[in-house]
Amino acid sequence: METGHHERDQELAGGMMNTVVRRGDHVVRRAPPHAGALHRYLTALSDHGFTGAPRPLGLYPGDGTEELTFVEGDVALPPFPxxxxxxxxxxxxxxxxxxxxxxxxxxxxxxxxxxxxxxxxxxxxxxxxxxxxxxxxxxxxxxxxxxxxxxxxxxxxxxxxxxxxxxxxxxxxxxxxxxxxxxxxxxxxxxxxxxxxxxxxxxxxxxxxxxxxxxxxxxxxxxxxxxxxxxxxxxxxxxxxxxxxxxxxxxxxxxxxxxxxxxxxxxxxxxxxxxxxxxx
Missing domain, CATH: 3.90.1200 (Aminoglycoside 3'-phosphotransferase; Chain: A, domain 2)
Structure with missing residues (x-):
């Protein structure tokens, strides 16, 4: 996976545990150690019809990142509106x-x-x-x-x-x-x-x-x-x-x-x- 800067990259605010970058209609972030099991679970969740969670798109052990769908909508951040x-x-x-x-x-x-x-x-x-x-x-x-x-x-x-x-x-x-x-x-x-x-x-x-x-x-x-x-x-x-x-x-x-x-x-x-x- 190419990890260099993209002009359309947008770092998303609010994360305490991870830095999340939006790249078009997906996000790239550091993968947790158990990402393989988590990706399989989230994929199965989506396959069972639950649309209220990101869907995994890729896991890249080479640079330790993962790619998931970007979930459109509003997220409240402090100071909470x-x-x-x-x-x-x-x-x-x-x-x-x-x-x-x-x-x-x-x-x-x-x-x-x-x-x-x-x-x-x-x-x-x-x-x-x-x-x-x-x-x-x-x-x-x-x-x-x-x-x-x-x-x-x-x-x-x-x-x-x-x-x-x-x-x-x-x-x-x-x-x-x-x-x-x-x-x-x-x-x-x-x-x-x-x-x-x-x-x-x-x-x-x-x-x-x-x-x-x-x-x-x-x-x-x-x-x-x-x-x-x-x-x-x-x-x-x-x-x-x-x-x-x-x-x-x-x-x-x-x-x-x-x-x-x-x-x-x-x-x-x-x-x-x-x-x-x-x-x-």
């Missing part, structure tokens, strides 16, 4: 995640592959979870979530793990004082958690498991970011520095964990109580 913060965005994202899981349940994956465990479900599972369904990895068309991108961290897990991850990012699951410093200031996190569950069609068992799963996702993501910083990942180092440095970031993470644990009863009530009225 108003359209990406609405209840409708939460609901449509949850619906997309459910469509993905329904398709993924029908698609086999290589159980012997070295799937990354960095953001994976500690309990494992039989579905290949995305594990990082944040706004930056969701593509919207016509105001509705249409695709998931960046499957580098996908690994076997339980669907509720991915639902917790979506709620963690789209809640966003932050204590009030931290939320007030974001574009989501004033958001009703418990309400948005209910929107995720309802949009996804979460069963009662998983609704009851979701508050604790949110706590565990926070703990796993905490370790993940710490490891990225320890490895010198520039994007994560810069993010921590923008937050005020390591001690400030670590304190905020600890505060978030304490708050999440303290909210489990309130979250459970929001998830399992009477369905909210559709008025207003």
């Amino acid at each position: 108003a359209w990406s913060r609405t209840d409708d965005t939460v609901t449509s994202s949850a619906r997309l995640l459910r469509r993905y899981h329904d398709a993924a349940a029908r698609v086999p994956f290589d159980t012997g592959a070295a799937w990354p465990t960095a953001l994976g479900d500690p309990e494992g599972g039989t579905v290949l979870c995305h594990n990082d369904p944040c706004l930056e990895n969701l593509v919207f068309r016509g105001g509705a979530a249409a695709a998931l991108i960046d499957f580098d961290l996908a690994a076997p897990g339980r669907p509720v793990w991915d639902v917790a991850a979506l709620a963690f990012y789209l809640g966003p699951a932050l204590p009030p004082e931290a939320l007030a410093r974001t574009e989501f200031a004033g958001a009703d996190v418990a309400h948005r958690l209910r929107l995720v569950a309802d949009g996804y069609g979460l069963c009662d068992t998983d609704r009851r498991a979701l508050p604790e799963t949110l706590v565990r996702y926070h703990e796993v993501s905490h370790v993940f970011v710490r490891d990225m910083v320890d490895q010198g990942n520039r994007a994560f180092v810069d993010a921590v520095e923008r937050a005020g440095g390591w001690q400030v970031w670590e304190h905020a993470r600890e505060r978030r964990g304490v708050w999440l644990r303290g909210q489990r009863t309130a979250f459970l009530a929001a998830l399992t109580g009477p369905e909210p009225s559709s008025g207003g």
Whole structure:
């Protein structure tokens, strides 16, 4: 594969784990170590009719890159625009995640592959979870979530793990004082958690498991970011520095964990109580 500069190359913003270059109707990026297994899975997913993910086009061991289809649409990047913060965005994202899981349940994956465990479900599972369904990895068309991108961290897990991850990012699951410093200031996190569950069609068992799963996702993501910083990942180092440095970031993470644990009863009530009225 030719890797030199092309006049039409366009580096896409938003990536924390990888540099992605758009080249016409496809993208070129550094391939993860398990790219072979991931490409086979994504190809099978597409063959089974799921159009909400990139389709692999090529893998080039010589220069360590991969080529995938470019997914057209809108991606929300910080500072998150108003359209990406609405209840409708939460609901449509949850619906997309459910469509993905329904398709993924029908698609086999290589159980012997070295799937990354960095953001994976500690309990494992039989579905290949995305594990990082944040706004930056969701593509919207016509105001509705249409695709998931960046499957580098996908690994076997339980669907509720991915639902917790979506709620963690789209809640966003932050204590009030931290939320007030974001574009989501004033958001009703418990309400948005209910929107995720309802949009996804979460069963009662998983609704009851979701508050604790949110706590565990926070703990796993905490370790993940710490490891990225320890490895010198520039994007994560810069993010921590923008937050005020390591001690400030670590304190905020600890505060978030304490708050999440303290909210489990309130979250459970929001998830399992009477369905909210559709008025207003």
